[in-house]
Amino acid sequence: MSKFEWDLHLHSTVSDGKLSPSALVAVAELVGLKGMAITDHNTTEGCMEAISEGKRLGIEVICGVELSSWDDKNNNWHILGYFLDPDAKSLVDFQRRYFKARRQRTEDILKKLGDYGYDVDISEFRRIYPGDNASRPHIAMYLVSKGYFSHVQDVFEKEIGNGKRCYIPDYYKLTVYEAAKIIREAGGVPVLAHPMQDFDNVWDVPWEMFKDSGIVGIEVMHPKNKGYMEALTLIAEKFDFLPTGGSDWHGNEVTGEFIIGQFGVESWVIERLRSFNK
Numbered sequence: 001m002s003k004f005e006w007d008l009h010l011h012s013t014v015s016d017g018k019l020s021p022s023a024l025v026a027v028a029e030l031v032g033l034k035g036m037a038i039t040d041h042n043t044t045e046g047c048m049e050a051i052s053e054g055k056r057l058g059i060e061v062i063c064g065v066e067l068s069s070w071d072d073k074n075n076n077w078h079i080l081g082y083f084l085d086p087d088a089k090s091l092v093d094f095q096r097r098y099f100k101a102r103r104q105r106t107e108d109i110l111k112k113l114g115d116y117g118y119d120v121d122i123s124e125f126r127r128i129y130p131g132d133n134a135s136r137p138h139i140a141m142y143l144v145s146k147g148y149f150s151h152v153q154d155v156f157e158k159e160i161g162n163g164k165r166c167y168i169p170d171y172y173k174l175t176v177y178e179a180a181k182i183i184r185e186a187g188g189v190p191v192l193a194h195p196m197q198d199f200d201n202v203w204d205v206p207w208e209m210f211k212d213s214g215i216v217g218i219e220v221m222h223p224k225n226k227g228y229m230e231a232l233t234l235i236a237e238k239f240d241f242l243p244t245g246g247s248d249w250h251g252n253e254v255t256g257e258f259i260i261g262q263f264g265v266e267s268w269v270i271e272r273l274r275s276f277n278k
Contacts, residue, residue, distance in 0.1 A: 002261025005034040006270055008064070009080065009193065009219065009246025010260065012038060014046035015066075016137035018251025021046035022053040025061060031261045035060035035270065037082055037246070042067055042098050043133050044086035062270075065091070066193060068170070069179035071209060077176055078193035080219065080244075081183035083277045088186035094174075099132035101172035106135055112166045113139070113159065118148060136160050180214040189276045191217035191244050194224045195232065202231045207239050216276050221245025221263045242272050 011017035012024045019027065021038060028036045038050040038061060047063035054061035065081045084091065107122055114120045120142070128145075129138040140155035149155050159166040174182070180190040192215050195205050210218075219225070220232045220243040236243040249260040 002031045002033045002264070004221075004245070004261060004264030005266050006036060007033055007246050007249070007261050007264040008037040008062070008082070008244055008269075009039050009066075009222070009248045009263075010036055011040055011066075011248070011250045012046045012050070014043055014131065015040035015133050016135070016250055021050035025050050025053040025057060025059060027260060029057045029059045033059060033261050033264075034267065035062065037062035037064040037080075039064040039066045039080055039246070041065075041133065041135075042102075043095055044084055044091060045131075045133075047084070047086045065183070065188075067094075067174060067179040067182065069174040069176045071176055071206065075198065077179075077195075077210075078197075079176065079179040079183065079215070080191040080193045081186065081188040082191065082273055084183065084186045084188040086186075090182045090185035094182050098172055101170070102135055103132050105168055105171050106139065109136065109139055109160060109166055109168050112168065113143075116159075116166060118143065119146065176209065176215075177213045184214060187277065189217070189273050190215050191219060191242070193219045194222045194248065195219065196228045197224045202228060202235055205235075207235060211239055211241075215241070217242035217244045217273070219244050219246065221265065222248060223259060223263060224248070242269065242276075244269055244273070 010024055012019055012021040038046055040046055044063055044065050051061045062082050063084045063086055067079045069077050069079055110120045110122050125142055140152040143149050143155050144152060183190040192210050195218055199205055218236055218241045220229055233243055245263050245265045247259045247263040252258055
């Protein structure tokens with residue numbers, strides 16, 4: 001059962017999760033969550049389906065997103081947005097540009113894998129993963145399904161992870177400021193996701209930059225923050241960030257554990273997020 005009332009970081013098949021938006025909500029209800037946010041990578045496409053299913057099951061669903069962004073040192077930061085209008089011009093314009101670049105990058109990585117001897121077929125890949133948001137996680141699942149690897153992570157570690165021989169950098173990049181601006185213009189509230197994902201020292205994180213960019217919260221309760229949660233709570237107090245949390249669950253096959261609801265927040269955090277949204 002869930003340890004928290006809300007899980008604010010969940011992914012569906014609209015990006016790289018294993019469950020449809022409706023099925024994801026059904027699992028959230030099953031484990032006893034009061035509410036959840038659907039936060040697919042760089043898209044709000046699954047929000048309306050999830051919200052509709054939430055109304056049917058009696059669980060509140062927040063329309064969210066997780067935008068990829070970069071700072072001036074080329075560090076990759078994920079910015080969560082909550083209480084979004086999925087039809088907002090800022091989001092629609094961003095998604096149009098982003099998906100065009102994402103589709104080309106994905107096909108170029110597949111071609112590069114083919115050059116290294118992997119039997120890959122772009123048409124077959126598109127039939128299996130038809131959405132424009134298909135990217136490296138889907139490529140990894142594709143290679144696992146073809147028997148080249150046992151686990152998704154193995155594909156990243158050998159071939160398509162940052163700096164590996166088949167890696168290609170993103171063709172379309174947002175700054176942290178641009179990501180936060182898109183979220184705010186869509187009526188949303190920007191929060192920094194899993195700040196310790198690529199860092200070992202909390203003071204190496206450029207907190208002032210996030211504050212100046214309009215970020216109002218940081219994800220404290222998160223599986224990648226284990227060992228840092230107490231320090232991150234103090235950071236949140238020092239910089240006046242709202243501490244948030246979520247499991248970042250993509251499904252057992254991807255995450256490796258059934259952790260939905262094991263990281264999250266209580267309802268008072270939701271009310272604070274709503275207050276930023278007014």
